[in-house]
Amino acid sequence: MKQKNLKPEVFKVKASAIAEAIEEFAPLCLQAEWDNSGFTVGNPKAEVSKALIALNCSLEVVREAVEKECDMIITHHPLIVHRPCLSILEGDLRSDAIMLAIRSGITVYSSHTPLDKAPGGLNDIMASRLGLVDVSVLGADGFSRIGKLSRGVSTMAFVERVKKAFGASKVRTSALIGGKITSVAVSSGGGQGAISDAVRAGAQVLVTGDVTHHNFYCPEGFMVVDVGHHFSELPAIGLLEAIVKKNFPKFVALLSEADKSPIFYL
């Protein structure tokens, strides 16, 4: 006889235990001075039963969490980035996200710059997706990486490789350089600050996001490929999911469907 009305057993875990597992991979002490990784809203001691994993803790993502009855949100970008947060008032997108999370009893944890920097973190994933070998840390801040392509490729072939690696339909580039590309630097998110380090280290190209007008003027033999902040950091979702699943195999963690790039290429 089939047993009816039996609810599947819900596996609960302390939000702080999930945070500890993430921090084992990407310790909070790695975070940049301006960053606000860690818990921002809710109760770290709460026993949570379902998490939503996303890149951004946007209002859409918080709404999705409410709809899907998640009591925890785990993201790359913190819900509150700038300190101090002086006011939380209705009608402001960020405030609305904060208030909805609080009202809905959702605890929010984010691993931002620690996830960028950690060995095996976002920058290492960028390097591996592009097929770089001999990868090392680029620059004093520890964010970016530099590596080699085992076989040189033409500039256009490289651009296509970037699009494919990050699922971007379009990229922005500076003037294309000639010859074969073998030396590549990467910096997840908005990494244009790594340009001078990349040039100095002999990279021919830097792949990053959020490059502004003036930084598309590049020295000879060097170019930037802007794959978009969002696309360069999308691997964060899979990475966070893998950490949660590995440590708590029975815990339900959903991947956000509402979290899309806020930028449209028409």
Ligand SMILES: [Zn+2]
């Ligand atoms: Zn970012």
